[in-house]
Amino acid sequence: MKCLGIESTAHTFSCAVVDRKGKRGEILSDIRKIYGPPEGEGIHPREASRHHVETSSAVLAEALRKAKISVDDLDIISYAAGPGLGPCLRVGAVVSRALSSYYKIPIYPVNHAIGHIELGKMLTGAKNPLVLLVSGGHTMLLAFSDKKWRVFGETLDITLGQLLDQFGRSIGFASPCGKKIEDLAERNHNYIPLPYSVKGNDVSFSGLLSATKAIVNKGVEAACYSLQETAFAMICEATERALAFTKKKELMIVGGVAANKRLSAMLTSICKRQNCKFFVVPPKFAGDCGSQIAWLGLLEASVKKGTSLKNTFVKQSWRLDTVKVSY
Numbered sequence: 615m616k617c618l619g620i621e622s623t624a625h626t627f628s629c630a631v632v633d634r635k636g637k638r639g640e641i642l643s644d645i646r647k648i649y650g651p652p653e654g655e656g657i658h659p660r661e662a663s664r665h666h667v668e669t670s671s672a673v674l675a676e677a678l679r680k681a682k683i684s685v686d687d688l689d690i691i692s693y694a695a696g697p698g699l700g701p702c703l704r705v706g707a708v709v710s711r712a713l714s715s716y717y718k719i720p721i722y723p724v725n726h727a728i729g730h731i732e733l734g735k736m737l738t739g740a741k742n743p744l745v746l747l748v749s750g751g752h753t754m755l756l757a758f759s760d761k762k763w764r765v766f767g768e769t770l771d772i773t774l775g776q777l778l779d780q781f782g783r784s785i786g787f788a789s790p791c792g793k794k795i796e797d798l799a800e801r802n803h804n805y806i807p808l809p810y811s812v813k814g815n816d817v818s819f820s821g822l823l824s825a826t827k828a829i830v831n832k833g834v835e836a837a838c839y840s841l842q843e844t845a846f847a848m849i850c851e852a853t854e855r856a857l858a859f860t861k862k863k864e865l866m867i868v869g870g871v872a873a874n875k876r877l878s879a880m881l882t883s884i885c886k887r888q889n890c891k892f893f894v895v896p897p898k899f900a901g902d903c904g905s906q907i908a909w910l911g912l913l914e915a916s917v918k919k920g921t922s923l924k925n926t927f928v929k930q931s932w933r934l935d936t937v938k939v940s941y
């Protein structure tokens with residue numbers, strides 16, 4: 615069964631074709647175009663949605679061409695219906711709806727965050743992991759229980775991705791800044807103390823952001839290093855406690871920040887201590903992409919029929935712990 619997955623929740627417009635073969639999916643194509651705001655600025659929802667509108671037809675055509683199929687060969691279409699930026703979400707929904715109604719292809723609105731998790735499980739082979747979802751839109755610790763992904767810790771304010779991006783923008787970079795901060799942090803391992811804030815099993819990053827901006831005058835590289843060490847140590851403390859509490863024997867990290875090698879190294883040592891296996895989503899599929907959406911569409915299609923067009927909604931705030939999972 616072949617699914618076209620469309621992702622447009624924030625900066626990325628992506629179309630992917632995934633072919634389900636038993637429990638596994640073969641990614642036939644995954645084409646992305648990423649909106650880049652001007653240096654020092656964040657995502658402007660209207661400008662990002664304009665980018666998505668302008669690139670959508672080329673991305674779609676390339677995804678079909680690379681997969682060596684035509685629209686008629688598709689069995690289903692899925693799109694990320696939320697959570698995300700309203701104007702951006704609507705572009706993916708409109709493209710999906712148009713294809714579905716014209717070509718009579720069943721359509722599945724799916725939750726973007728669960729897409730990160732399910733593609734991660736499929737690609738890494740993790741079976742029943744504690745999940746650390748760290749991206750532009752999420753910082754959450756999750757475990758599956760009784761048909762839902764349950765939250766065992768999350769950020770109380772900005773996400774880990776926003777922390778890195780907002781700090782990066784304050785020193786003149788263009789979002790996304792995580793990779794640049796990682797590279798700078800490698801060059802100077804002089805730790806400058808910063809506020810560390812774990813509350814229960816939740817984390818709070820906003821004070822850390824202000825404090826890091828205030829130490830840039832002591833050196834950008836040391837500031838990047840200290841920011842990473844502090845933020846990642848906070849996440850690791852919450853993760854280790856969640857592992858001890860849930861007694862999971864697997865930890866999987868997904869989301870754009872999963873591409874960070876220092877974070878993976880810190881989590882690896884926690885897993886050793888807790889006697890648990892560590893899985894990292896491959897960097898190419900860590901950030902937002904159509905494959906996440908296509909694979910989740912295929913999982914949903916195994917247990918339910920496509921949605922009627924009048925229910926092809928978008929939901930800007932759609933928490934993953936409200937979604938009932940029955941596949």
Ligand code: AMP
Pocket residue numbers: 748749750751774775776778779790791792793796869870871872873874875900901902
């Ligand atoms: P996503 O929303 O899943 O596409 O993830 C985007 C986020 O991942 C942005 O905040 C990026 O700055 C962050 N990111 C990407 N690569 C890295 C990296 N190597 N280290 C830390 N953060 C990263």
Ligand code: MG
Pocket residue numbers: 726730749750751869870901902
């Ligand atoms: Mg994401």
